Amino acid sequence: MWTIQSDKRFYLLSVVLLVAIFAITLIQNIIRYSGHSSYNIWVSIFYLCVSVLLFIPFIILIVQIEKWIKSNYPKWYWALFLPLAAVGLFTFYLISNLVLHSFGYFDHYVDLEYARYYFGREALYHLLLILGSAVYVFTSKKKIQTIEVNKGRKVITLAVEQVHWIEADGHYLNFYTDSEVFIKRERLGVLTKQLEPDFIRIHRKFAVNKSQIQSKEKDKRNEYVILNSGKKLKIGQSFKPIIW
Known part of the structure; x- marks a missing residue:
């Protein structure tokens, strides 16, 4: 069991970073598209909540998987990190795509335009966060019970x-x-x-x-x-x- 206090600090930092990315992206969208008659700020907010903030529970799950890998396969930790990051990002893309589709944003369950958007920008932020979580877990000490x-x-x-x-x-x-x-x-x-x-x-x-x-x-x-x-x-x- 890792120290709960250090986990809380990492999760809090993750939330702060994701909220910051959400705010910066929203401001960029307002500046870029506010002159367009079709632009709706509430649509943009919901879109970013799904494509950015929905990643919060994902990073918590990924940290738990990384801890399990470290405990059971310590020698293969970094080798297994790469497929974990790839699967994590692709799974998040599919789930966020499905959520947006269910609210009428896309006509298809897998939207290529959203794929270009997500893997063109948000995926990089999420990948860096996953990398940060991997470093955090790798350097954390297991609490002796x-x-x-x-x-x-x-x-x-x-x-x-x-x-x-x-x-x-x-x-x-x-x-x-x-x-x-x-x-x-x-x-x-x-x-x-x-x-x-x-x-x-x-x-x-x-x-x-x-x-x-x-x-x-x-x-x-x-x-x-x-x-x-x-x-x-x-x-x-x-x-x-x-x-x-």
């Missing part, structure tokens, strides 16, 4: 949200939950990067679950993080300031 740890000789799958804080102890890490401590052979720096943004490094020995932080406390030159459990952990000088 569980982690394998040890309790004695027993290997346990632990939900990350149950971990309050992690402590480096030699070549091992100690995972502290409500009532138990688990261990894992791993480097704290490596694991903290994998657990971002849910965990934050506060010391060369400590990483903390941000949802467990209650407050910060200062005692002379030292600063501490206070967890919901009351546990106090020192903040390292090189990790200040701590923002969560």
Whole structure:
């Protein structure tokens, strides 16, 4: 599962870009055709809503397909991107053509004039957006939900949200939950990067679950993080300031 917050930001940016394309194209049409007696601005608005803004649900679907490809065929991600983009654009052309036909814009289900219009301009914008979504998915980190740890000789799958804080102890890490401590052979720096943004490094020995932080406390030159459990952990000088 990818971070929901970053997905929201990408979708919001996509909507803003498509609305901007819609507005710019509409203004161009008004300037170009407003002198024609047959020009109707409401017809133009509806036309652009279908040919431009209808792509919003398509980009959401394409992002989900790209995530599935990345999860199941990571080595073939970019090779599969090309047919996905081609199929996505052609499918959108057919659906938008069908919508416009159903409202009486075209006499045929597949209109060649609309094909020249769409693939001459709007398809380029949509292709760039698909490319942007592919880069976004490719560079996104998959959010870790569980982690394998040890309790004695027993290997346990632990939900990350149950971990309050992690402590480096030699070549091992100690995972502290409500009532138990688990261990894992791993480097704290490596694991903290994998657990971002849910965990934050506060010391060369400590990483903390941000949802467990209650407050910060200062005692002379030292600063501490206070967890919901009351546990106090020192903040390292090189990790200040701590923002969560």
